[in-house]
Amino acid sequence: MRACPAGHLDDVDWKGIINHSQQNCSPPYLLWRGSGALKNITVECPVCRGNINLGEAYSRSWSCSGRFPEREATDTRPFRPGCQEESRIIQRGAANLRIPEIATVLVIPQCDSNLHRLLQIKVIYHVLLSREDTFGENIKNELLKILEKFVQRKELEKETLNAIASYDEEEIRKAVSHIVNLNIPRTAYDMRRDEFRALLHAAENGHPPEPPRRPGEVPNFEVQQRQVRFPVPWGRLQFRVTPISRLRVVMVQHAYRRIPAGQIVAATPVSTVFELPAAPGQKWHIGSELSGEGVFLDLNLTVNPQNTPNLGGRAAQSWWSAWNKPDDYPVRGLISVDRHQFHPLFVWWHTLAHRIINALSLDSGYSSAAIRERIFLDVDERTGHASGGLLLYTAQPGGDGTLGGLIALVPEFERVLERALHTLDTCSNDPLCGEEEFGRDRYNGAACYACALVSETSCEHRNMSLDRKLLLEGLA
Structure with a gap:
């Protein structure tokens, strides 16, 4: 295939890449001579x-056709408007031919009941926002009368109306208040910070605050406070380990990138948002909703503010430089528009998460590819001081993710930390791995497949922003 960093993809123009000795030469077929390595094929x-030698063609740049095959109907001819970018030949099965941009969000604990989910249906949500100040004391009847009109116009299912009607006045009033006063985050960092604060609150107080009132109704997010463990010591640090017995995760693909020939800086996201002919103006994303379990780790700074990693070592200094001046680092465009992924505390928690994932896979009953990470950071922009944590969870279709294998390890989490960290200072690829340092043209510090990298299905950050030496310095 040929691809360009603007996201275009097309077949190789085989006739066009040959240096023909006759003008306007247009053969009905071409001859493929040789086999094996590209340089042996003509x-x-x-x-x-x-x-033309195929190895030479593979290493050169070619004109781009501007084609987006994903946007073409199956019964139409290819559309090739042209493109100013140069394309490169790339193998059809290469991973960098389509790198998805995926957003993952957790359920917001304060709005995790079935009633909340019904009231957040688009039609109902717009009604609540537009008529918030006009509802009287009997909000249930007023809301049902309004929604009945949408049912008559077939814009809302009758079953949805009946489900809302089954709740009493006080339940509906509380749920409406939660939804209309919900502060919707504007950036991915704000969203993740809100999740972090919600997890900290759940670790301190448990969740939900009261048991479900209806038979068969279970929360989408559940933490039993009596099962939370603190302290779980490792060296001078004391971890708080919070088992999450119920967890709901929504995953959405909003874009993808093509990175031919390592053109990382030039690669631009291509949106995957689409509209349905039956609902013009409504934008849709490809997504899935999964349930599972997880383990949340933090340092419980409210009890001991000094219970923090040491981020003043040599390895941390290079990451501090990147956090202070992210525009000086070309890799920022691929890592994230959020500069906080350069923050040393983010790198510390991220590297720790990878080490624990590999340790958990030995005892939990899940493979390391089935355990996913979520790194949290709450940063003071003025000083750079931050608090952080990590969530390791399983959320898969079917049975994987609901067996309780993760939370069952919380009572003996010291053994998990021992297995994850006791060989941190060595790697089978040393001294090559240990001598690596983070810099302007690198994604990681000391990190390789033998010591810190995990499956791409587990890491939200494509195995970037990792540094084994920084993690080791932080534990000292």
Whole structure:
């Protein structure tokens, strides 16, 4: 295939890449000579005997056709408007031909009941926002009368109306208040910070605050406070380990990138948002909703503010430089528009998460590819001081993710930390791995497949922003 960093993809223009010896030569077929390595293969024109070495073609830039095959209907001819970017030939099965941009969000604990989910249906949500100040004392009847009109116009299912009607006045009033006063985050960092604060609150107080009132109704997010463990010591640090017995995760793909020939800086996201013909103006994303379990780790700074990693070592200084001046680092465009992924505390928690994932896979009953991470950071922009934590969870379709294998390890989490960290200072690829340092043209510090990298299905950050030496310095 040929691809360009603007996201275009097309077949190789085989006739066009050959240096024909005759003008306007257009052969009905081409000859493929040789096999094995690309440099041993020649593509030849049977008419004029012009040819090109495939290894040479692979290493050169070519004009881009501007084609987006994903946007073409199956019964239409390919549309090739052209593009100013240069394309490169790339193998059809290469991973960098389509790198998805995926957003993952957790359920917001304060709005995790079935009633909340019904009231957040688009039609109902717009009614609540537009008529918030006009509802009287009997909000249930007023809301049902309004929604009945949408049912008559077939814009709302009758079953949805009946489900809302089954709740009493006080339940509906509380749920409406939660939804209309909900502060919707504007950035991915704000969203993740809100999740972090909600997890800290759940670790301190448990969740939900009261048991479900209806038979068969279970919370989408559940933490039993009596099962939370603190302290779980490792060296001078004391971890708080919070088992999350119920967890709901929504995953959405909003874009993808193509990175031919390592053109990382030039690669631009291509939106995957689409509209349905039956609902013009409504934008849709490809997504899935999964349930599972998880373990949340933090340092419980409210009890001991000094219970923090040491981020003053040599390895941390290079990451501090990147956090202070992110625009000086070309890799920022691929890592994230959020500069906080350069923050040393983010790198510390991220590297720790990868080590624990590999340790958990030995005892939990899940493979390391089934355990996912979520790194949290709450940063003071003025000083750079931050608090952080990590969530390791399983959320898969079917049975994987609901077996309780993660939370069952919380009572003996010291053993998990021992297995994750006792060989942190060595790697089978040392001294090559240990001598690596983070810099302007690198994604990681000391990190390789033998010591810190995990499956791409587990890491939200594509195995970037990792540094084993920084983690080791932080534990000292």
